[in-house]
Amino acid sequence: MNMLDDEDDQSFHATRDGYSHLSDVEWDAVERMGSIMGIHAVSVMLEALNRDAQHATTAKFIRNELDAEREKVALLHQQGSQQAELLREQGAQQFELLRQQQAAAGGSMHSRRPETLKIDISEYRGVEEDSLLRWFVELDDAIRARRIDDGDMQVAFAQSNLAGRAKTWALGLKLHYPYAFGSLEVFKSRLRQTFEPTRAEFRARTELLKLKQGKRDLHAYAQHIRHLTSCISSSPMNLMNTRWFRYSCRVLRMVPSRLNCSDLN
Numbered sequence: 001m002n003m004l005d006d007e008d009d010q011s012f013h014a015t016r017d018g019y020s021h022l023s024d025v026e027w028d029a030v031e032r033m034g035s036i037m038g039i040h041a042v043s044v045m046l047e048a049l050n051r052d053a054q055h056a057t058t059a060k061f062i063r064n065e066l067d068a069e070r071e072k073v074a075l076l077h078q079q080g081s082q083q084a085e086l087l088r089e090q091g092a093q094q095f096e097l098l099r100q101q102q103a104a105a106g107g108s109m110h111s112r113r114p115e116t117l118k119i120d121i122s123e124y125r126g127v128e129e130d131s132l133l134r135w136f137v138e139l140d141d142a143i144r145a146r147r148i149d150d151g152d153m154q155v156a157f158a159q160s161n162l163a164g165r166a167k168t169w170a171l172g173l174k175l176h177y178p179y180a181f182g183s184l185e186v187f188k189s190r191l192r193q194t195f196e197p198t199r200a201e202f203r204a205r206t207e208l209l210k211l212k213q214g215k216r217d218l219h220a221y222a223q224h225i226r227h228l229t230s231c232i233s234s235s236p237m238n239l240m241n242t243r244w245f246r247y248s249c250r251v252l253r254m255v256p257s258r259l260n261c262s263d264l265n
Contacts, residue, residue, distance in 0.1 A: 021051050028056040034130055126166030126195045136188060143184075154184040169194060199254040
């Protein structure tokens with residue numbers, strides 16, 4: 001007697017009682033076999049097998065299903081690992097790209113020329129009224145503010161601020177000796193030797209010690225003190241123990257300026 005209906009659309013549940021020796025798990029496996037192989041084929045197979053063979057067949061089918069599921073899980077795990085590795089590589093590439101962009105931006109900022117301050121200075125004419133020492137101070141301040149680091153450019157800038165006798169002298173010297181000013185220090189030294197005789201400082205020192213206020217107001221008197229002091233370029237004066245020093249300190253304190261008594265030491 002057929003335990004299974006030959007109709008392909010007939011459910012196995014209709015003949016479940018004919019295979020009561022199979023467990024529910026085994027019968028579920030038989031139904032899954034029918035959905036894969038077809039009801040008729042499964043029916044013929046079961047009828048051809050004894051009970052032990054039916055148990056063995058369903059057990060093998062279940063094992064095959066489990067193995068297939070394990071392979072799916074392993075494949076998904078492998079794909080997930082590959083996806084995770086791909087994401088890590090993409091993240092590393094994005095991080096490296098960002099680092100390079102930041103490094104390039106930082107490099108462009110460092111390579112940018114620092115801001116400069118354009119300071120104009122007075123022209124040195126080489127006459128007695130001009131203080132070469134004060135002009136040197138102005139020159140050095142302007143070179144630092146303009147960030148002129150090249151030696152030739154420093155000399156050229158200094159020459160551009162000469163006038164009168166001093167300019168004529170510099171041009172004449174370079175006409176005969178193109179490399180007469182090898183550096184800014186050489187330029188200063190030659191300028192000092194030409195326009196500031198050794199006795200110029202002595203005259204300023206002597207005039208400073210003999211200086212009296214006279215008919216000048218206090219401000220003009222203090223300014224003259226500062227002018228003469230700035231003309232002394234070599235070894236600083238040591239007038240700490242003189243009455244002139246103590247008196248001058250009182251005058252300079254009454255007329256504040258960047259120059260104070262400590263500048264006279």
